[in-house]
Amino acid sequence: MFELSFAEENYLKAIYHLSADGKRQVNTNAIAERLETRPASVSDMIRKLSEKGVVTYVKYQGVNITEVGKKKALWVIRKHRLWEVFLVNKLNFHWDEVHDIAEQLEHIRSSLLISRLDEFLEFPKFDPHGDPIPNAEGIMSSNPMTILSELPIGKTAELVSMKDTGAVFLNYLDRTGLKIGSKINIVDKMEFDGSMEIMVDQDKTMSISKQVSDNLLVITE
Amino acid sequence: MFELSFAEENYLKAIYHLSADGKRQVNTNAIAERLETRPASVSDMIRKLSEKGVVTYVKYQGVNITEVGKKKALWVIRKHRLWEVFLVNKLNFHWDEVHDIAEQLEHIRSSLLISRLDEFLEFPKFDPHGDPIPNAEGIMSSNPMTILSELPIGKTAELVSMKDTGAVFLNYLDRTGLKIGSKINIVDKMEFDGSMEIMVDQDKTMSISKQVSDNLLVITE
DNA sequence: CGGAATTTTTAGATTAACCTAAATTTTTAT
DNA sequence: ATAAAAATTTAGGTTAATCTAAAAATTCCG
Incomplete structure (x- = not known):
């Protein structure tokens, strides 16, 4: 090649x-x-x-x-988006600060590096902007994103983006530990106020208001 | 600049x-x-x-x-060595596989990236080859490395390199969890066989034979 | 339809980073 | 000390990626 x-x-x-x-x-x-x-x-x-x-x-x-060209482009895009996930999830960058650095990192040549990085990041499917990450074969999820509040009890979903990107909301999320890539399991939903009980990353449960779940974009597996 | x-x-x-x-x-x-x-x-x-x-x-x-040139060179070297630590400690590369990738990563321009990476790696002072990492001001540790087995009870040291770099020894270290950067506290030394009880990263204690401690290069703080 | 506007290409330069071949300077060794 | 050897520089060229200015093709529209 x-x-x-x-x-x-x-x-x-x-x-x-x-x-x-x-x-x-x-x-x-x-x-x-x-x-x-x-x-x-x-x-x-x-x-x-x-x-x-x-x-x-x-x-x-x-x-x-061409098909060959598309494959090459998707490989660069894969690298770019994985590095963005790294910068946000591991180095605590904000999602709107990472583009320029990822523009540089996307050109680093080593497929072993990228497969190790993918593994280290736990195989994320979306980048911090909510864009899908192509896999090593250049295929990316075309699952539509849905709003968490619309899912029924029992569903498992992956947090891929936020609707409200204001500092106040992001700050709230920070404190809950919810972040792009978190696996969310809907344990219960309260009829009277629309709040829900969720389990995050099969680890800790918490309660979130409808106002919060309305602003969380997820995909179901 | x-x-x-x-x-x-x-x-x-x-x-x-x-x-x-x-x-x-x-x-x-x-x-x-x-x-x-x-x-x-x-x-x-x-x-x-x-x-x-x-x-x-x-x-x-x-x-x-010149002094300016030295500063520039040390900044590149700092980036190179920090990336090597990342590749080995976080992505599980072997220390002899990382040079080519670090040669590419060292040119990425962003001082914020490097300070975040440094923090993420817990401010390592040596790279996986045992070479000192310059700090942001271009100053690097000139502490001499010593052999772990030569230190007295009570000393705290940082693992910076191995003398024996054979697969068998490295494999043993992998299983103990000991790696470059580990903080080692000497809890006890046994006179009769030279083995020692150590606490690693203020976390878990273990016993290592003299043959092992003879092959661990450390610096004391 | 046919000229004007727009888009795209070509022609010719420039800069960075390399090269080979030849000239020049320094070092070495008898 | 001086000629041969080695090191270094200069001269002149190449390639990749850019540019400006001008030419050519296409599209738009009255």
Whole structure:
């Protein structure tokens, strides 16, 4: 397997994201804008990427990412998102502080490193922004997120994001120990006020109000 | 503060290591050999580094690293060694597998990341090879390492390296939970066979034979 | 439809980091 | 001390990734 330079990886990632929005053709200007480069630079790079077989390209008609290209892009995205989980869950960064550091870490080359990191983080499926993490084969969960308060008693779910991202709410969560990746088991629900009794990470139970469970986004397995 | 490119950081690190062996002048060929580049490339880069003030340089007479250069080099070395500790202590890499990955990680730019990592690793003073980790000011422990078996009852020491690095011994250590960075308190020593009772990380006590304590290199605080 | 506007590509430069080959300086050894 | 050997620098070139300016293709719309 050939290797891409940092710059090539960044272009490919941009093209992947721009084409993930349903659209097939990705245009030069869009790539240039996203990467803060000039369209002329994009033209050059696209030619190079198409020679490497990671995109197909007809002059003046935009780019399409190939299957090989998609796989490469997803591998970089996997690394990026796993490092974000590391930064937030282990180094106590806030989810909105981690992007720039992860942009650097995503280019580190070592698949063993990534599989060890994945294991260390306990195989998270979503990053701290709630975006799904591709697995080693490039497949990512397309499970829809649901609101915790809507689930019935007995369901097990994984916390993947918060609706309210204000400091007050996040601070509350900090104190409860609830965080992205926590496994939540719904032990009981109180009819009269909508509060629920949950078990977190098969470890400790707690009671949370409806106001809280309305703001927790989860996926069920 | 100006920033150095990855290549510049690598040159500076090489020059630092080559001049750390007591010698003042570092010669071009030595740098080229260490970095696996050609002497001509080294000449180019040295000119650039001296323009930036991180080395001083008289044509045909070798390089000297400046105080600013030393500080920059030590910062890269600090990052390298902290990442090595992370890889070994947290991701279960073996100490002889981590160099290449740390060579990449050492260039990640974020001092906040490094201070958080340092804290997460509980402020290690030595890397998995037993080399001292510079602190944020570029100062590193020059405490001599001693052999655990030579210390008296009551001493507290930090495990920094092993003399025997064979698989059998390392495997034994794995099972005891002893690892680089462990804090060892000498509770008792048995005269008749030289074995000792130790408390590890103020947590669990165990008995180790003289053969074992002869192979553990520690520093006392 | 056909010109104007927009998008994209090409042409030609620049910078960083390397290289080889040749020139120059220093060191070594007889 | 001086010629040969070794070390170092210079000269000139390459590649990757960028840029600006200009040319070419496509799209939009009156």
